[in-house]
Structure formats: structure tokens, C-alpha cells
Amino acid sequence: MSAALIATGYKSSTTKANFISMNILVFGKDGQLGKAFHVLLDSLLPALADKPNLQYVGRSECDLADATALSTLLNQLQPKLIINASAYTAVDKAETDIDQAFAINAKAPEVMAQYAADHDATFLHYSTDYVFDGEKYGYYLEDDIRNPLGVYGKSKAAGEEVIVRIFAGNTGGGQYAIFRTSWVYGDGGNFIRTILRLAKEREELKIIDDQYGVPTSATWLAQVSLGLVADDKLKIKKFPSGIYHAVPNGETTWHGLACLAVKAALDAGATLKTHPSSIKPIPAVEYPLPAPRPMNSRMSTDKLAQALGFRGNMSKLQLLNQPWDIAVKAYVSNLAKDRLI
Template identity: 60%
Template sequence: MKILVFGKDGQLGKAFKNLFDAFPPSQNIEVQYAGRDDCDLSNEKALNSYLEQVAPNLIINAAAYTAVDLAQTNEELAFAINTHAPELMAAYATSHGASLLHYSTDYVFDGQKQVAYIESDPRNPLSVYGKSKAAGEEAIEKVFAKQSASRYAILRTSWVYGEGANFIRTILRLAKERDQLRVIHDQLGVPTNAQWLAQTSLDLVFDDQFQLKPFPSGIYHAVPNGETSWHGMASLAVKVATDCGVDLTVKPDSILPILAAEYPLPAPRPQNSRLDNSKLRLLIESEGDMTKLQHLNTSWEESVRTYIAQLAQKNLI
């Protein structure tokens, strides 16, 4: 079996490599990782040629144009990578009997809902980035609607952190440099560990023998349990790092909550980014695998604590 992972240099791409490297060597699995230097996703000819060359049985699209603010003035590139490239991957998958895992975002919603979003809620993105990701979802659905042999999963997630630059590491860096931080508290979401997300993805599509299994095609919200604000995540990060013995200037009570309106950015963000993971949880429950269910039911707080403890252990804070 051949697996092709796009986005090898991103947080999720690196998380997949960690998992696949841990697969038993006896498994007949070949994994190819592609970054920007390997394949330009904005180039239709290059992408189609690369797919034909690798001939994957499973495509994992962990790549995206994620510069939310820059997308406001780079609309063409954002749509090329976030909409047209996934459409081409879907077309390859359906014509070659392959499966597709694609990652999307809470930014496909406008954030006006008062409770967590479910998969069937209508898309209404606020930013160019959100619009390009929503259009990517729609393109994949349209391609796969023409046939039923291949399978796909669009995994919506939010506030991802992992190996690389992210909100938590920025907060901890600033917490060493300053004695006070101001962090937005009126935007709600679910912090998602990239390693957790990669494992959740494989739990969806692989059986216990490390082989692809049948799974219901569609959109799934893939986030841990719970919810918080950016301020809540920052406060927990500082507390955990301090408990791990990291010398920080900022104390948890020196992180001041502010309104999003006090920190204007070029691209609008949804106020409510909470995603309901019930659909995915019910599917895993129906399979009766308690290990997978226990993993899925991890809380965002537990994931953040584990992540920061690992950073501290490796002297990365």
C-alpha cells in the first residue's frame, strides 16, 4: 500500500511522519512525503503529474494555505491551494480507487451560532481563507458524489498546535520576555494537538492490522473534548510550564483578558469556533475499540499539559 502525505513540513505532516515511522516494519506500507519543494500545489499540471508518479492508495492532504491575513490579498493563491488542489486530489482518488483524507477548519463558519457547530451546519465563512477552505470542501464532495467506490473524509479541526510555530509556543516565548500579556477571551474554540489529530485520523481509516478499512465518507469534526478561549489556553500553558519548572516572567494572573475588537487583524475571525465531535465519537463507539475511543475522548486540557511537559523535557521552552 502506498500513502502520500502532502504538507510534510507542517505540524500535521510531521505528526503523521512520527506515527508512520512507528508502524511495525513488517507492514507492507510505503509512505511518500511531499512539501512545497516536491510538488507545487498551485500548479495543476505538476500536481496531476506527481499523483500519477506516486500512485497512492491513500492521499493525506495535510497541506494548506494557512496565512489567514495574507490570504485577504492573495486570494488567487489561497483558492489554488485550498480549493483547486483538493479537487484534483479528489479527482485522482475517484478515478484510481484511492481514499482521501483532507483537513478543513472552523473558519468555514461565521461564528454566530451560540453552541458548538455540527457537520451539517451551513457554511458561511467570513474571510478569504475561510471561503477558500469552504470551497475546497464543496469541491471534494462534488467530485465524490459522482461515484461510490472510493472513500473520503474531510476532517474539520481548530486551533492546531504541534511541532513547529504555534500559539502556545508564542505565548511561552513572550512569557519569558514580558511581565504581562494581553490575550483575547471572547473567541471560543477547541485547541487540537497535531499528534492527537493524526492518530485520530488513522483510527478512522485503518484497522488493527494497519490496513485500510471501509469508513463512511463525509465530513467529521475532529477535535478533543471541551472548549476554551485563547486567554484560557494561554493561562493554562503558562501554569503548566511553570509547574514543569520553566522560569517564566509572566504569572498566570498577569495574563489579562481582552476583547477581539481590541486586537484588530486584516481578516475577520469567527467568535465561536467550537466544533461538536459527536459524529466521530459515535462512529468510533460503534466499532467497539475502547483504545481508540479513549484516545478520542481526550480533553484539550490533557493534551496541552502533555504537550508542554514534552517541550519542557526537551528544553524547547
Template identity: 60%
Template structure:
């Protein structure tokens, strides 16, 4: 099988690069895997993207790339739409023309955050800013392309608050907690922190069978986040406490992680206040499958606290804090 992974330098792309390789035990037959980043393929350049797809002829496309600069997107809308909407549309067109599978990643920002409770996949999208609008446009473009074809499969995984290898909220909190004696963190936005490695395993568990081959699954949108919920303030407090328990020397004390409202920390782009998403659809699709790849070692929909705790412990033991 030929696999093409876009976004190799991002947190999710790095997770795939760590987990997927030609010698990975999840594959019965040795695959051919190519990881590409901006230096290998500029997604803004449509001809460059199409040339790569046509020359490599992937059977599985994993689009872990995205324009994620939420605030800069307000002034760089053309760039955001080119990467988040047009490029995925071209990938989808290739997939249907070549009977391939497309795995694409989207975001909680496609919602306005006004719903009470957990969002479902078919809830109305009403993004507030350019970033969310461009990601929603990408979802719509993919679905439209596949709707007119009987070939190929696709899965759009909506997720939230991703962390992994690279810059993210958790590492920012750890850095600031060593530099400052007080942190002011937003407490009225709700969601679920998602480990990039967990997300990669969750999505592959839907798409690959026990031999590491693409299996039949219901194409569509799936919410992929761990169980539980928290706020940015709740996450920051948990990070500080866990780091201190791991023996990390911090300047800030847990009592000095102060809760503030969104209004007290204005930003160029609006954020959804509620990013909680139900994963019942993805769990049901996995349970309904008659094949499961045990080598993926997907831990299930465990709580976000367990994964954040493990993540911080690994950073601490590796001297990365």
C-alpha cells in the same frame, strides 16, 4: 499499500511523519510511504500535482497541506484558493478514478461563529474571510467529485487551534511570557486546542482497520477536536501556569495575562467568535466500526487540558522553551 502524505513540513505533516513509517506496528504488511512538501510538489502547479499522483499511484492520500496565513489570505486570495480548493479537488478526482482514499483537513473558519453551542457537520458554512472561504470551497469540491462516483472514499476532518512541532499559539505565548511582563489575550473567542499527534491518530483510527488497511467507513465531513472548550485567554493562562509548574523561568506572572476583547485587537481577517464543534459523528463512526487498530494507540476524546499539559512538559524537559 502506497501512502502519499502532503504537507510534510507543517505541524500535522510532521506528526504523520513521526507516527507513520514503513516499520510502524500499525501495518500488518510493510507499506510504501512518501512524504512531500513544497520543494517536492508545488500544489499551485496543477500539472506537477497530477504528475506526482499518477507516477506514485497512492491508495491513501493524506492531505495535511494548506495555505494557513489567515491575514495574508485577504490579499493573496488566488494563492489561498489554489492550495486550499483546487489542489484538494484534483486529489479527489484522482481518488475516484483510482478507487483510492482521501483524508483531507479543514477548519473551524468555515463557520461564521454566530451559532450558540457546538457546530454540527451539516450546519451551514458561512466563512468570514478569504482563508475560511477557500477551505470551504475545498470541502465543497471534494464532496462534489465523490458525489458523482461509486469509487473511492473520503474523510474531511474539521479541526481547530492546532499545535505540534513548529510555530503555534502555545509556543508564541511561551516565548512572549519570557520577554514581557504582561500579555493581552483575547477572551471572547471560543474553541478547542488540538494536538497534531492526536489529530493524526484520530483520523487514522477512522480509516485503517486492525491490519493497517483501508476499511469501509462513511465518507463525509467529521469534526475532530478534543473534548472541552476554552478561549485564547483561557489557553494562554493555562500555558503560563503549566510552564511555571514545570520549572520554566518566565517574566510574566499569571495575574498579568490580561483578558481583552476581539475589538481591542483588530486584525485584517475576521475570526469566528465560536469555534466549538461537536464530535458526536466521528465518535459514533468509530464506535460502529467492527475493526480497530490497537497499535495506533488513540487515547480517545480526552480533554484538551491533558494534552496541552503533556505538550508543555515535553517542551520543558527537552529544553525547547
């Protein structure tokens, strides 16, 4: 990325002149979580007297596979809060695109973490249930052994490990949170959108019913995760650095999610060929994919609940405890309203 582009280029909501404000830098601006952060941060701005400088970076501004360009960008923008909503998320493609997956999911977060650790900045990063093998009976805890099944999970696990290692030896004052989440949906391509598209075309669907996880709204994830590290005025708080599981309450299977999404779409007036009763449950072995997925993605969120509760953040604690299906119904209803089904 050129210096000229940094000076003049990408989307930035700046603040009053003659005033040095906090820089917040969001990577992955065109992804589901990046867009959710854009909406959330912009919505907080009007009420703030001391407005931070918000910068949103996407692939066209900085290719994260270029570690030197990334490092230059960080040194020029000097963020106090780095939100890394970017990732290589093409789970099956990653099986044969290994170098790129590791460049984006491990090397780029390493550069961001090193910058934050050295410059007394706060680093927010996101990871996945795919760092686990899914063999555990019950809920995964944050310090359970990672044992990813595929390249995507391995690259995300490598990203987690390097961030933890950098901050363990940190003397520069920075802090970090890695939020492990699952089954994300928002403004972009995701399982729910795919199911609704297929439900318009086909009379019957066959969906996996023996993999368990929690659908997570990108909007919800942005709100909950930001709630740990900043107050409503976007002032950075001190919090215990570490890994946190961040998913809403409850659990389901892909089949359960597909049935709910189709029912919610029909309730919202969408015209579909598929009905919940014509969605057939199948075992994962009947739908082989290039990358194996964990059968059990249930993750305990007690650690995050405790951290939010300890800091008296009751509204975010309430949000954390919200059942997953409430947000899915609202999401599908909004898609219908926006004529996106």
C-alpha cells in the same frame, strides 16, 4: 516535479522487493500535521509484516499551486491512501494573497480528490472551524451552513465543497473523510509557542477572552483521523465518506489556553516573566486583525464518535473524548524538556 525526482528523490520508506505494497502519500510533510503523521506512520511500520510504501511530499518536491505537477505526481506514485496535511494556513496573509490561498486550499484538494475518486483510493483531508461565522449558539454540526468570514475560511470551504461534489458523482470506488478541526498545535509555529515566547519577554500579556474553541494536538489529530480509515496494520477500512468534526473534549478561550500554557511551563521549570495572573483578558474588538475570526468555534464530535464506536474502535473513541487540557500540559512539558521554551 520531474520524473527523475519522483524516481529517486524524496523521503520514502519502501518495503520488501518483489512485492507490490500499498502506497501511502502524505502531503505537507513539513507542517505540524504532516510531521505528526510522519512520526505516527513510521512508529507503526516495525510491527507490520506487510509494510506499505510511505511517501512524504513537501513544497520542495511538489509546489501544490501547480495543479499539473500535482496530477503528474499522483499518476506516477499511484497512492491508495492520500493524506493531505498541507494547506495555506497564513490566515491574515490570505486576505491579500487570495489566488494562492485558493490554489492550495481548494484547487489542490480538488486534484487529489479527483484522483482518489477515479482510482478507488482513500482521501483524508483537513479543514477548519473558520468555515463557520461563529454566530451559532452552541455546537456546530457537520451539515450546518458554511459562512466563512475571511479568505482563508472561504478557500477551505471551497475545498470542502469541491471534494464533496467530486465524490457525490463518483463511480470509481474511492472514499473520503474531511476532518474539521481547530486551534492546531504541534511541531511548528502555533499560538502556544508564541505565547510562551512572549511570556519570556514580557511581564504582562493581553489575550482575547471572548472567542471560544478547542486546542487540538496534531499528534492527537493524526491518530484519531487515521483511526477512522485504517486499522493498526494500516489496512484501509470501509467507512462512511463525509465531513467529520475532530477536536478533543471541552472548550476554552485564547485567554484560557494562554493561562494554561504559561502555568504548565512554570510547573515544568521554565523561567518566564509572565505569570497566569498577569495575563489580562480582553475582548476581540480590542485586538483587530486583518482577517476576522469566528467568536464561537465549538464543534460537536458526535458523528465521529458514532463512526468510531460503530466500528468497535474503542481506543480511538477514548482518545476522541480526551479533555483538551491534558494534551496541552503534556505538549508544554515536552517543550520544556527539549529546552524549547
